[in-house]
Amino acid sequence: MNWYNDFLNKLKNSGIADADTQLCVLTEFVSGIPYSEIIKKRILAAKDKKVFLSLLSDEQIEDLENKVFLRAEGVPLQYITGKTDFYGREFRCRRGVLIPRFDTETLVDAALTVLNDGDSLLDLCCGSGCAGITLALERKIMLDLADISPDAVELARVNAEQYGVNAGIFLYDVFHDKLKKQYNVIVCNPPYIKSGEIKDLSKDVRAEPVLALDGGIDGLDFYRYISSNYTYALKPGGRFVFECGAGQSEAVADLLKKSGFADISVKKDYAGINRVLIAGI
Numbered sequence: 001m002n003w004y005n006d007f008l009n010k011l012k013n014s015g016i017a018d019a020d021t022q023l024c025v026l027t028e029f030v031s032g033i034p035y036s037e038i039i040k041k042r043i044l045a046a047k048d049k050k051v052f053l054s055l056l057s058d059e060q061i062e063d064l065e066n067k068v069f070l071r072a073e074g075v076p077l078q079y080i081t082g083k084t085d086f087y088g089r090e091f092r093c094r095r096g097v098l099i100p101r102f103d104t105e106t107l108v109d110a111a112l113t114v115l116n117d118g119d120s121l122l123d124l125c126c127g128s129g130c131a132g133i134t135l136a137l138e139r140k141i142m143l144d145l146a147d148i149s150p151d152a153v154e155l156a157r158v159n160a161e162q163y164g165v166n167a168g169i170f171l172y173d174v175f176h177d178k179l180k181k182q183y184n185v186i187v188c189n190p191p192y193i194k195s196g197e198i199k200d201l202s203k204d205v206r207a208e209p210v211l212a213l214d215g216g217i218d219g220l221d222f223y224r225y226i227s228s229n230y231t232y233a234l235k236p237g238g239r240f241v242f243e244c245g246a247g248q249s250e251a252v253a254d255l256l257k258k259s260g261f262a263d264i265s266v267k268k269d270y271a272g273i274n275r276v277l278i279a280g281i
Contacts, residue, residue: 003061004042004052007068014072015203022077023068029081030063031056074203086130089137091159093128096151098212100130104189106269107243108134110276111187114239115139119184122146122233125174125222127212129156129167131187136165144183146172149211175225182235189243190222191215219245223252227259231281242277249274 004023011019024042028035033055045052056064067080078084078093085091086100087108093099108131115121117140123132126145133156136143145156145167153171160167172179174190192215198206205213215221223242234240240261244252249266256264261279269275 003056003064004045007064010068010072014074016071022071025077026064026067026071026080027056030060030067074207076204076207079207087134089134089163091128091130091133092155092162094151094155095207096209097149097155098127098152098208100128103269103273103275104131104243106267106275107131107187107189107241108138110267110278111135111185111241112138114241114278115141115185117141120144120182120235122179122183122186124172124186124188124226125190125212126156127152127189129159129169131189132156132167133160133163133165135187136167137163144168144170146170148173149209151209152212174222179230179233182233183238184235185239185241186230186233187241188222188226190226192219192222192243192245192248194219215245218251219248220251220255223248223255227252227255227261227279231259234281236281238281240277240279242279243275244277246273246275249277252277253279 008019008023011023016022024035024038027038041052041055070080071077076099078099079095082093083090084093084100087105091100115135120142121132121135122144123129124146126132126147129145132143132145143165147153150171153169157169191213193213195214195217198210198213242252253264256279261281263280265278266274267276
């Protein structure tokens, strides 16, 4: 079991808070052994170390060592395994595309309250496509996915195909392009971190693309531009559903009001933080 202890200590010494859990996930990934079985053997190894000695082959241990090194260097677990869970489903991940967050499940919950079967939906700044694809699996809708990043567009295509979701998927620059049709609902989880705060983010988050994080000097660039320039993209009675950062909901609501939006409501995430705004025209 020495390899396990060595790898665990490397992760802990690198500041990984849940090192034990993450090492078990990586062990499962390189070996194909179910996570629950690894936990069971780890417990049994406390009494009999031989239980763990034959768990991995030499090749698997070497593979695991390489992945532990990546994780210790700050590469997010999801980039190493190439997958993550979102809204009870597994989505593909890759470097260069924002990793889906648990917070964004609140965006999906909020959108479901205004989205009906037969509606058209745009997931703007879609990243991996997890929000829009999830909504298409929960409702019978017409879906488009758009992002400025070619890597994101390609990953969104992979995720849509994985679940058999028929979607229009295209490259799109929020500030310079114009949508060619209208939608009943537009969901958007834009970059919303203040430019000056990015350098202070955790090593894990800084491994993600700045393009998907940087919301400008005050973090509100995307909300400011979309709220004032995208009313044309909503059908009568349509809704914007925005995710925002902690402490930003009032500022985003003010921007929406100044642009003529009404019936603005705020939804809290599972931690009780104002996370999503719904606004109608």
